[in-house]
Amino acid sequence: MASNISLLLLFSYITTILHFIIFTFAQSDNYIIHMNLSAMPKAFSNQHSWYHSTLSQVTTANNNLNSPSSKIIYTYTNVMNGFSANLSPQDHESLKNSPGYISSMPDLPLKLDTTHSPQFLGLNPYKGAWPASEYGKDIIVGVIDTGVWPESESFKDDGMTEIPSKWKGQLCQFDNSNNSSLCNKKLIGARFFNKGFLAKYSNLSTTITNTTRDVDGHGTHTSTTAAGSKVDGASFFGYANGTARGIASLSRLAIYKNAWGKNGDAVSSDVIAAIDAAISDGVDVLSISLGDNNVSLYEDAIAIATFAAMEKGVIVSTSAGNNGASFKSLHNGTPWVITVAAGTMDREFHGNITLGNGVSLTGLSSYIGNFSASNFPVVFMGKCDNVEELKKVKSNIVVCEDNSGIVTAQISNLVEAKVVGGVFISNMPNIYDLDNIFPSIIIDQINGEIVKAYIKSYTSKNSSSIASMSFKKTIFGAKASPKVDSYSSRGPSYSCPYVLKPDITAPGTSILAAWPPNIPVLEYGTKVYNKFNVLSGTSMSCPHVAGVAALLKGVHPDWSPAAIRSAMMTTSDILDNTKQPIKDIGNDNKDATPLALGAGHVNPNRALDPGLVYDVGVQDYVNLLCALNFTQQNITAITRTPFNDCSKPSLDLNYPSFITFIDAGNSSVRTTHEFRRTVTNVGEGQSTYFASITPIKGFNISVVPNKLVFNKKNRKISFKLKIEGQKVTQKNKVSFGYLTWKDSKHVVRSPVVVTTPDFNL
Structure with a gap:
């Protein structure tokens, strides 16, 4: 034992x-x-x-x-x-x-299965807008743009059902013929419109080919962003590696080409004709990534044509424009469309610099080459503003810093000096400053101090500091995101400032989508080609919202365009992934105002069930036009009828946002503005909503009643919002808060803006 x-x-x-x-x-x-x-x-x-x-x-x-x-x-x-x-x-x-x-x-291996914007928007195959709408199945998305490259894999129709009978389109116009063989169950229509363009620019007639084929790339990119089919193995030279797909990947696409030449020029007559055809063909959603600035509604081709589309129940998504952060730089401020601003995602393209002591630092990079710099001498050259001095260190990796944050001139100097690579220290890193062909990285000032300290420590010992560089790294989870990007145009709208624009923000920065393989994606002496391209702009954010609209239309076929727009706006996000207010890059990363952000950043899954919607009928828009002091002739240009009822003119459109203008002047004078709104219950039959208001300094905001009791679905209840306060002296000042209706399940939020414009209304 x-x-x-x-x-x-x-x-x-x-x-x-x-x-x-x-x-x-x-x-x-x-x-x-x-x-x-x-x-x-x-x-x-x-x-x-x-x-x-x-x-x-x-x-x-x-x-x-x-x-x-x-x-x-x-x-x-x-x-x-x-x-x-x-x-x-x-x-x-x-x-x-x-x-x-x-x-x-x-540090687990990751399986990339998207080019990211659908995932960034919370779309997934198991719950929410994708399965509820069957990925937008049988919804027809029309795209007004530069055409299409039909052979792209993003237009394949594998597994798609027969074309829905509501489609009335006939022509598939490619290569001087009605070549229907290039269309399929995904790409169900392709038409071109250039008569107006050729009439205006007859000297260009020999350079224009009668085809819907995309010779610019923009239209292929926007259409596949909205509703492209799933394509595995997509990337931009190693960046954004994964599976590309549109927001509504089982929706049908109908392409209307009306932009021509190298610059994608278009004329109003062709735009109106294209939208007219789209309505006849039976599209459900239109994506229009073009517009004009400082044009009255009755002279705006898109405003005029889309009024008819709205009457027919077509949801229209338009781009806000890329005119930057200036006050009132926005176009497409039409009250009956969705105006989309552009934001960033939490995906960034990075490169690394690894110092000789083993410290590895990451920064922004878009370098597409296969070059890798290993154990080269690294030197700090200050502002890098002396090309002759830089030539003396051309066998080195050169580190530059300029407090002004200007990188472009530094890159030019380093390229001329033919140095190994560049590391740029910036207080506001911006990937747009970089050159895709020159091996370079932008790092922030914290990492910059680490690099400079390392170089200095070796310089004091009279020995060489070394470093290595590597590229093509795609990083997810970047914080803070999203942000409104600097190029995105800002409200208020020139054509109708009484309706707060933009409406909403969607991903627009560094968006990967399909591209014609014979059109260069880059051109720096040598032309570079790829089947996918990464572009930024409100042209990219617009089709994202068109895709979301297709998903919502698939779930709620009886909702009006205004109801779908309202659902997106009132359920949008106003906080970023750090749970702080979304920031505005174009305004020193301060909190984004609704004149930049709109109601918020689109959230497709929450928009499925908004609880309440602010609906708008045709007569409501007519009442607005009447209140704008348009003549009957002006109004008729939009409504297409001389019999417009102007007995109840009103600037107070039943919109899911509020904006009031106060003249800058004597601060002792008080001002009062009252809004009337009607909400429709599209949620549970019986529900009770309570109002809460985010205060705006210097103003008293009240809502009557502050409690809404619904006893059945689709019931409508009206309320009044009153803004009272003193005048302010500062022009172009923007103050804002939010009116929020809440029940046990829903949060219905609307932005409230008080501003002092530096223009005449």
């Missing part, structure tokens, strides 16, 4: 030793470590040195052959506070007891 006990004890002892040996010498793995930055001791000058010290405290004796620096893979300062490192299981466990440690996760 004693002998058996001894054997058991010996076996237990050996097992314990084996477990210890296995644990100690187990193969190391990569981990991503989240750290609490507020716990960093003041003795450390930067995050990397703190992480280095933390890791050195937990490194086991068996792993001392590798220094803590060599274990660190990346130091993260933007997407998160922390680092990634290669650790043994024992080191990993020990690290969990370190001060400032929050959590860690294994």
